[in-house]
Amino acid sequence: MINRRSFVGTLGSASLAALWPLSASSATVGRVVVVGGGMAGAAVAKYLRMWSGNAVAVTLVEQESRYTSNIMSNLVVTSQMSMSSLYFGYGTLVKKYGIKQVTGRVVGIEPGGLGGTWKVTISTGAGLSTEFCERVVLAPGVQFDAVxxxxxxxxxxxxxxxxxxxxxxxxxxxxxxxxxxxxxxxxxxxxxxxxxxxxxxxxxxxxxxxxxxxxxxxxxxxxxxxxxxxxxxxxxxxxxxxxxxxxxxxxxxxxxxxxxxxxxxxxxxxxxxxxxxxxxxxxxxVIPPHRAGAIVQTAGLANATTVPFAAVDVRSFESTQTPGIHVIGDSSKTTLPKAGHVGNQGGKICADAIIKAFNFQAPDPAPTANSACFSPVSSTLASWLTAVYQYDPVTGTMVIRDQVTGSTAATEAKSPSTDNFGKMGTWYKTLMSDTFA
Ligand SMILES: Cc1cc2nc3c(=O)[nH]c(=O)nc-3n(C[C@H](O)[C@H](O)[C@H](O)COP(=O)(O)OP(=O)(O)OC[C@H]3O[C@@H](n4cnc5c(N)ncnc54)[C@H](O)[C@@H]3O)c2cc1C
Known part of the structure; x- marks a missing residue:
């Protein structure tokens, strides 16, 4: 049962590719370039390696030398937490999971010719470099409209x-x-x-x-x-x-x-x-309206009809426009909330689907995901909000459907409390280590 107690300590998605055994010597079945090392990108990179038994070669391209977490950043604005508490490096993803990490900005994605299905062009301090792969995952977050x-x-x-x-x-x-x-x-x-x-x-x-x-x-x-x-x-x-x-x-x-x-x-x-x-x-x-990250716009993938985000099949997060390119996290248009916890969950669903695709299997037909968020309302009190989502084949979307409790709506805390404030710290550490460690 996924309830408050269990989601604080575990971040499992029901769409787990647990069938792929871990092995250091697996032959490579495919190459993936992940663009953006935030909540969604770091999660998909880690789980692609872990769940494929290292059979998927992963390159993670991030324009910054480390990630700065939005989660908890409101408490930095009020001087309750330090900027450094928001920083997460990529060292563990490289050393523990064998991810190749490149610091640079992805500026182009085009058909790869003989090198592979896709050629990804990266602008680094030293000039332009390229990576070739069979699948690209875009996780560049959002950009903000000019006011x-x-x-x-x-x-x-x-x-x-x-x-x-x-x-x-x-x-x-x-x-x-x-x-x-x-x-x-x-x-x-x-x-x-x-x-x-x-x-x-x-x-x-x-x-x-x-x-x-x-x-x-x-x-x-x-x-x-x-x-x-x-x-x-x-x-x-x-x-x-x-x-x-x-x-x-x-x-x-x-x-x-x-x-x-x-x-x-x-x-x-x-x-x-x-x-x-x-x-x-x-x-x-002033918090301006958002749109999908610039590279999603450049690649012409912000094709949702009502909002400037990328339409995807939520069973795999593959673009509805360009097969072989997946868009996860805040850049995608889904019925899931744009949140770091959800970016992590979407990264796992996407990793599972890509591993299955490399093994000539269809994606999980019924993925689930959970969303959890703690919100401080003062320096000592916090509230929370949670929901369990299930793929609905009729609408082709994720809908709130908790098969254990029967709930079809998000649940919020009864009232803000100091107890919730303490649990918020545990949730943050668990989520960030599930993503970056
Ligand atoms: C104040 C605040 C509080 C929040 N609190 C919560 C919370 O409590 N719980 C929660 O679940 N969510 C929270 N969120 C939301 C959460 O931070 C986002 O939903 C989440 O970060 C989205 O993940 P993402 O991977 O899509 O984008 P990001 O985490 O923004 O990561 C995108 C990354 O891509 C990189 N990038 C972009 N373009 C390129 C490129 N062309 N080449 C290389 N790299 C590129 C960026 O540098 C960035 O590191 C909060 C957000 C804010 C602003």
């Missing part, structure tokens, strides 16, 4: 999203720490689908908690393009109204960003009747 700027374009941009952990996380931390009592932190939430459905509400809460403790009289204004809280509505609603109800946090749904003026630190929003409303901030945190 229209109405101010002087010569003014250096100080409006951050900090929605891709890295330098912006540290810069937003500094902006928050520099706020004076009585000042205003304004944040905006993009329309769905965006990465980490609970994440913006989590940030609003931990920033409100920080201001309550450190900057008396300050407040957080949250403008949400969606018509209401998109995840963990009970617990975030409780936090907004009770923990931060006395004028510390204001939540405004159905307000979309029209433009920002970086110099003035103002944002102009449109309500559901398109009436403009301009707000001035001391710190302005």
């Amino acid at each position: 229209p700027e109405t101010g002087n374009p010569a003014v250096p941009a100080t409006i951050l999203h900090a929605w891709q952990a890295g330098p912006q996380t540290e810069q937003l931390r500094q902006q928050l720490a520099a706020m004076k009592p009585g000042q205003t932190f304004v944040m905006t939430i993009p329309p769905k689908p965006y990465r980490c459905p609970p994440g913006p509400y989590e940030r609003a809460c931990v920033v409100a908690d920080y201001l309550k403790r450190n900057k008396p009289g300050s407040k957080v204004l949250v403008f949400d393009a969606n018509s209401g809280i998109t995840a963990e509505a009970e617990n975030f609603g409780y936090a907004f109204n009770t923990l931060y109800g006395s004028g510390i946090l204001e939540y405004h749904p159905s307000m979309r960003v029209a433009s920002v003026d970086s110099a003035m630190r103002t944002v102009t929003l449109l309500d559901s009747g398109n009436i403009p409303y301009t707000v001035k901030a001391d710190v302005l945190n």
